Amino acid sequence: MKFALVDDIRAQATKGAKAICPNCGSEVIAKCGDVKVHHWAHKSMRNCDPWWENETEWHRAWKNYFPVDWQDRIHYDELTGEKHIADLKTEHGLVIEFQHSFLNAEERGKREDFYKYMVWVVDATRLKKDLTRFIKGKNGFRSYNDKASMFAIDYREDSFPFIWIDSDKPVIFDFKGMEENNDPDLAWRESLFILFPKTNVRESIVAEIKREIFINGVITGSLFKHREKDKKETPLPSPPIQKALGTSVRQSQYILQRGKFVKSSRW
Ligand SMILES: [Zn+2]
Numbered sequence: 001m002k003f004a005l006v007d008d009i010r011a012q013a014t015k016g017a018k019a020i021c022p023n024c025g026s027e028v029i030a031k032c033g034d035v036k037v038h039h040w041a042h043k044s045m046r047n048c049d050p051w052w053e054n055e056t057e058w059h060r061a062w063k064n065y066f067p068v069d070w071q072d073r074i075h076y077d078e079l080t081g082e083k084h085i086a087d088l089k090t091e092h093g094l095v096i097e098f099q100h101s102f103l104n105a106e107e108r109g110k111r112e113d114f115y116k117y118m119v120w121v122v123d124a125t126r127l128k129k130d131l132t133r134f135i136k137g138k139n140g141f142r143s144y145n146d147k148a149s150m151f152a153i154d155y156r157e158d159s160f161p162f163i164w165i166d167s168d169k170p171v172i173f174d175f176k177g178m179e180e181n182n183d184p185d186l187a188w189r190e191s192l193f194i195l196f197p198k199t200n201v202r203e204s205i206v207a208e209i210k211r212e213i214f215i216n217g218v219i220t221g222s223l224f225k226h227r228e229k230d231k232k233e234t235p236l237p238s239p240p241i242q243k244a245l246g247t248s249v250r251q252s253q254y255i256l257q258r259g260k261f262v263k264s265s266r267w
Contacts, residue, residue, distance in 0.1 A: 001021070001028070001039055001040045001041075001047070001052070001072055001085065002039060002040075002055065002060070002063065002071060002072050003022065003040070003068075003071065003072045004019035004020060004021055004022060004028045004040040005019055005020040005021075005022050006018075006019045006020075010022070010068075012038065013030035013031060013032055013038045013039055013040050014030055014032065014038075015030060015032045016030060017029075017030040018030070019040055021040070021042060021048060022072075022074060022085075023048050023049055023074055023083065023085055024042075024048035026042060026043070026044075026048065027042075027043055028040040028041060028042055028043070029041060029043060036054070036055075037055050037056065037057060037059075037060050039054075039055060049083075049084050049085050051084050051085075051111065052085060053099070053100065053101055056100050056123075057178055058098070058100055058123050058125075058174075058177050058178050059087070059098050059100060061178065062087075062098045062121060062174075063087060063088060063098070065215045066088055066090070066215070066218070066219065067219075069091075070088050070089055070090050070091065071087070071088055072085055072086075072087065073085070073086050073088070073089035074086070075089060075095060075114070075115060077114065082114065084111075084114060084115075086115065086118075090218060090219070090221065091221075092221035092226065093117055093226060094117055094118065094119065094218065094221075094224055094226070095115040095117060095118035095119075096118065096119055096120075096121055096218065097111060097115070097118060097119075097120055097121070098121045098123070099120055099121070099122050099123065100123040100126060101126070102163070103163060104163060105163050105166060108163060108164075108167060109168075112167065112168050112169050117226055118169055119169055119170045119171070119172060119224055120164070120167065120169060120170070120171045120172065121172045121174060121192075122161075122164065122171055122172065122173050122174065123174055123177050124161070124173040124174055124175045124177070125174070125175060125176065125177035125178075125179055126177075127161075130160075130161050130175075131175055133158070133159060133160075133161075134159050134160070134173070134175060134193075136158070136159075137153070137158040137159025137160070138159065138188075140153065140154075140158065140159075141153055141159075141206065144205060149207055149208040149209065150205065150206075150207050150208075151205070151206045151207070151208070152203040152204070152205060152206075153203060153204050153205075153206055154202070154203055154204075156195065156198075156204050159206070160173065160195055164195065165195075166198075167195075167197060168197050169197060170194050170195070170196055170197065170224060171194070171195045172192050172193070172194050172195075172209075172214065173192065173193045173194075173195065174192055175188075175189045175193070176189040176190060188208070190210070190211065191208045191209060191210055191211070192208070192209050192210075192211055192214050193206055193207070193208055193209075194206065194207040194208075194209060
């Protein structure tokens with residue numbers, strides 16, 4: 001985990017530090033080695049959240065585009081009592097899960113059912129064949145509604161990894177990841193590609209979007225707007241432990257500073 005509670009305040013791991021897990025309340029210790037990203041680890045178990053994925057530099061780079069208050073937020077289902085640590089939860093209620101490792105379709109579906117109002121950002125550089133498939137599939141993209149950055153495709157599996165093609169949520173593919181891009185033919189990797197959920201049996205829609213526009217759209221809430229239908233199904237309460245500690249996300253405003261969004265000092 002990136003954050004745990006030190007004296008009831010969310011803090012990042014520093015050498016030798018101890019803290020309390022905001023999810024289960026047990027003690028966690030700082031792991032600040034040279035190989036993995038610095039993180040908090042439970043003493044006696046892998047992680048109290050079975051959905052937790054060990055973080056890579058890629059996860060951290062993505063999270064850091066967004067306000068720290070939105071990172072590692074506990075999402076709580078008041079009806080069932082189930083809770084999980086979302087990689088990112090915006091002040092608009094949108095959950096973003098950054099997925100690097102393999103996830104089978106069943107597990108993917110469970111997370112989508114739980115978070116409901118969510119999108120995925122997928123590290124599409126983990127397997128070389130994912131890039132090769134996409135390069136081939138991309139040649140078959142047809143323009144959609146005369147928009148330069150919208151495409152229609154017939155066979156989702158021709159362009160995207162199998163486990164994502166039946167997703168109910170928008171899936172954003174990052175084909176660049178942490179890699180340098182020196183090949184002008186692959187300049188499109190600077191963009192992100194959004195695969196939208198199927199709306200009809202015939203074709204699917206893919207959008208190409210610049211990273212900055214995606215990040216900005218998530219921050220302002222202009223992208224992936226909450227539909228009324230989801231709102232009714234999805235109460236977005238803060239879990240009790242956070243309420244008690246007074247650390248739930250409050251209404252705040254963020255400003256762009258040297259390419260990153262930080263909380264304005266006026267708030
Ligand atoms: Zn825990």
